[in-house]
Amino acid sequence: MDRVDVLIVGASQAGLYAAERLAQQGLRVCVIDRRPDGVRPARRTLIVTTYLDERLGVVPKRSVLHQVDRMAVVSPNRKAVFDFRRSDWVLERALWIEELTERAREAGAEVVLGSRFLGIEHEDGKVRAVLQRDGSVERLQVDHLVGADGVFSRVARAAGLKRPPCVRIVQAEVRLPRGWDRWEARVWLEPEMCRHFVWLVPEDGRRGVIGVIEDLDRDPMAVVRTYVERLGVEVLGFQGAKVAMYHPSLRPWTRVQGLPVYLVGDAAGQVKVTTVGGTVTGLRGARALVRSIVEGVPYDKAVQDLDRELRIHWVIKRGLARMDGRAYDRLVERVHGRVREVLEQYTRDEMASAFKEILKGDLKFAAWALRHGFRHLPALGRVLWK
Ligand SMILES: Cc1cc2nc3c(=O)[nH]c(=O)nc-3n(C[C@H](O)[C@H](O)[C@H](O)COP(=O)(O)OP(=O)(O)OC[C@H]3O[C@@H](n4cnc5c(N)ncnc54)[C@H](O)[C@@H]3O)c2cc1C
Structure with a gap:
């Protein structure tokens, strides 16, 4: 293969969903990821709203661990419980990515693992993506380049686009405290200890995750340890990574020598800063991208509704x-x-x-x-x- 309509860098949630929808429209799509073939993505517990199926029409199957009916919000001396109109999904990310990979392949997209995006090259009036695979360098002519390669997007860097700010998330996988209501997720607001918030999301009747978000200059592990002690739970493992945060100054598209370049998901900062949830918003970004490529709607117009939603979260968070x-x-x-x-x-x-x-x-x-x-x-x- 030496030419594709769309090259998507990053075979995670946003990239794979975009690939599926673009391939369904008959485009020649290739998704690459630096993760080697046969290596599973890291385990991660995600809580996701029903926007996923109700508004995006995506129904997760094998990756559903559990569903949660309500959310308790606890401040130092108060508590409020919200019953969801419909239960939130609790998903396991590695299985979810496998599911999305199958969907993208079934739609006709090519998904290539073990391939790393290095940069963009222009020669003889042609623009090519430079990729590295099995130790050798390959060049691919592309009509559209999409960076779905996360918060430290190399596509953004190659195209001269600003990368989003980020925070650190750590989740401790724990046995649920004795008597814990398995249908309830809980959020603690304790700004004197944690600038953002702490949560517990059950994965079933026995296990769950205690999660903490912190700015890069602070140590989330200290807060995790405090909550593990307070709740008296046994730790079974840890999950963690840096996650992007939306900022209104981000502009996730450009042209490089005439080549349209777009960013989606964490690479574009399409993450709600109130909850640091990037699953649904990344998929919404992917939808906007597809509209832009297929219908020719400028990307800034196509992402307008999502941008409004993300901006509301940004104002609330401030x-x-x-x-x-x-x-x-x-x-x-x-x-x-x-x-x-x-x-x-x-x-x-x-x-x-x-x-x-x-x-x-x-x-x-x-x-x-x-x-x-x-x-x-x-x-x-x-x-x-x-
Ligand atoms: C512990 C934790 C808990 C979370 N919990 C939730 C939650 O409950 N709900 C929720 O909605 N969100 C949650 N999030 C956030 C959510 O996981 C992210 O917003 C989401 O995964 C971002 O998806 P993405 O597709 O944009 O990119 P990513 O998942 O970041 O994937 C980027 C992909 O690009 C690939 N890549 C990078 N560079 C290159 C390159 N040069 N060449 C080729 N491939 C490359 C990487 O290998 C990776 O597969 C959580 C995050 C963490 C860390």
Whole structure:
């Protein structure tokens, strides 16, 4: 093979989903990944909203470990429990990537493992991707180049695009505390200990993960150890990696010598900064990419809805980052009535719709939020009603 319509670098969630949909449209698609053939992706427990099947039409099968019916949010002195309208999926990432690989291959995409993207070369008016496979260097002529190669995207670097900021996530795989409700996930908001938050997601009736997000200058392991001790649980293993964070200044597309280059998933910072969830948003980015390549819609237009959603999370996160434990207590206390109803009705992937309803339906809450850290609320309003 020396020419393809679309080369996708990164055979993970965003890249494989894009490949499947592009191949379904009859394009010649090749997805490469540096991970050697026969080596499984790292195990990782993901909690994902039903946006996945309800709005994207993707129904995970073998990779489903469990489903969770509610989320408890715990601040230093308060607790609120939200019942989901429909249960969240708990997925195992290695199996999920295997599932997506099969789907992409069945649709006609070529998935090549053990192939590393090195850069872009232009010669005689032709632009080629330079790849390394089995110790030798290959050149591939491409009409569209897609970077789905994660937070440290080499495609972004080769195309001169800015890479997203990132945080570190560690999840300890644990035996569930005795008597733990297996249908409930829990989030602890304790800003004096952890700038972001801590969670426990059950994988079944016996196991689960305790997860922590921290900025790069802090050690998430210290927080994990504290929670493991507090809950008195046995640790069975660890999962961890750096994950991208959305930033409004990111521009995930360009042209290099006439070659259109796009970024999707973590490479594009398509991650909700409130929860550091990048599965659904990465798939939404992949959908926008497909629309752009197949229908010729500019990528910035195709990602507009996703960008609005990600921007809402970014504004909310900036407000939350200002809050101390007492403010979190007040926030949790205020989640009742219409606010609770709305938060139970919409998923975490529909915060743009949810916040519109909350701001319209509960002016007292809006006024409180404005006083307590959400100085960006007017900006939020501008994004929502733009
Ligand atoms: C511990 C942990 C828990 C998480 N929990 C959740 C969760 O509960 N819910 C959720 O929604 N999200 C969660 N996330 C985030 C989510 O996993 C990521 O947002 C998502 O995996 C990003 O997918 P992606 O397809 O963009 O890229 P990635 O999964 O980062 O994959 C990039 C791929 O590109 C390949 N690659 C890189 N460079 C090259 C190169 N030069 N040549 C060829 N291939 C290359 C890599 O091998 C890799 O396979 C979690 C992350 C971590 C670390």
